[in-house]
Amino acid sequence: xxxxxxxxxxxxxxxxxxxxxxxxxxxxxxxxxxxxxxxxxxxxxxxxxxxxxxxxxxxxxxxxxxxxxxxxxxxxxxxxxxxxxxxxxxxxxxxxxxxxxxxxxxxxxxxxxxxxxxxxxxxxxxxxxxxxxxxxxxxxxxxxxxxxxxxxxxxxxxxxxxxxxxxxxxxxxxxxxxxxxxxxxxxxxxxxxxxxxxxx
Ligand code: GRF
Numbered sequence: 001x002x003x004x005x006x007x008x009x010x011x012x013x014x015x016x017x018x019x020x021x022x023x024x025x026x027x028x029x030x031x032x033x034x035x036x037x038x039x040x041x042x043x044x045x046x047x048x049x050x051x052x053x054x055x056x057x058x059x060x061x062x063x064x065x066x067x068x069x070x071x072x073x074x075x076x077x078x079x080x081x082x083x084x085x086x087x088x089x090x091x092x093x094x095x096x097x098x099x100x101x102x103x104x105x106x107x108x109x110x111x112x113x114x115x116x117x118x119x120x121x122x123x124x125x126x127x128x129x130x131x132x133x134x135x136x137x138x139x140x141x142x143x144x145x146x147x148x149x150x151x152x153x154x155x156x157x158x159x160x161x162x163x164x165x166x167x168x169x170x171x172x173x174x175x176x177x178x179x180x181x182x183x184x185x186x187x188x189x190x191x192x193x194x195x196x197x198x199x200x
Contacts, residue, residue: 002030002193005082007090008037010124012044013177014088014109014185019051021186030193033080036073038092054080060092070095084192087146088185091123099148104199106146107192109185111176113158114142118151128169128176137163139172141180143188156197157184 006015015035021027035048035055048055058076063069074097077085087094087108099106110118110127116139117130131139140160145153159180163172191197 002083002189003033003081004030004084004086004189005033005077005080006035006048006086006088007077007092008035008042008044008088009039009091010042010044010089012042012047012089014181015044016047017182018086018088018186018189019047019053021190027186027190028194030084030189033082036076036080038073038090044089070097074098074101084189085146086185086189089124093150094146096148099146104145104154107143107156107185107188108146108151108153109181110142110144110151111139111173111181112142113138113140113160114144114151114155118142120150122151125169125173128172131163132167132169132172139163139176141176141184143184156188156191159184 006018008015022030032053035045035053037045037057038059040057040059045055058073060066060069063072074095085102085106094106112118112127112131117127138160140158142158143156145156147153161176161179
């Protein structure tokens with residue numbers, strides 16, 4: 001049974017997709033060991049608690065400096081003894097020590113087809129604003145391993161989504177979530193849980 005720690009910052013729709021996929025067996029042989037957010041007000045924490053899953057906040061605001069926060073985030077994550085860490089809308093840079101502690105054991109969902117519209121400053125709606133500004137006809141989402149960079153790790157899965165006439169960033173974000181993110185993130189977890197993905 002793969003033990004999964006999920007790190008979140010916002011609404012938690014990707015977390016919800018993972019929980020639903022475990023319930024309906026789209027994800028086999030995995031369980032969520034706990035959820036951690038940097039944001040005490042993240043609705044994702046409520047989603048976890050509603051399912052009886054341990055959910056806690058580790059916020060930079062609770063620490064005197066980033067180094068102490070990074071140390072606490074790694075310690076709290078390690079307490080869950082996870083086999084896999086999933087960044088599901090997590091907006092904080094992963095400490096290098098965490099990447100070293102979990103080589104090819106941290107995955108992230110990014111709301112574009114990497115290498116487009118990714119890297120520093122590309123998160124949430126900003127990604128879709130950039131895609132619309134560039135005029136791409138196809139966008140999508142990517143699941144990738146997390147390394148020391150930002151959105152630079154080895155790509156695991158991608159799924160394309162058509163941009164439609166009249167799309168706003170909000171409309172496009174929702175379509176990318178529904179048609180791509182909520183499908184490929186659970187799929188990647190299932191592949192890892194069942195030995196269908198080479199971790200390296
Ligand atoms: C989504 O756009 C996702 O692609 C990005 O974070 C945003 C919020 O996701 N990674 P969620 O609803 O909190 O899962």
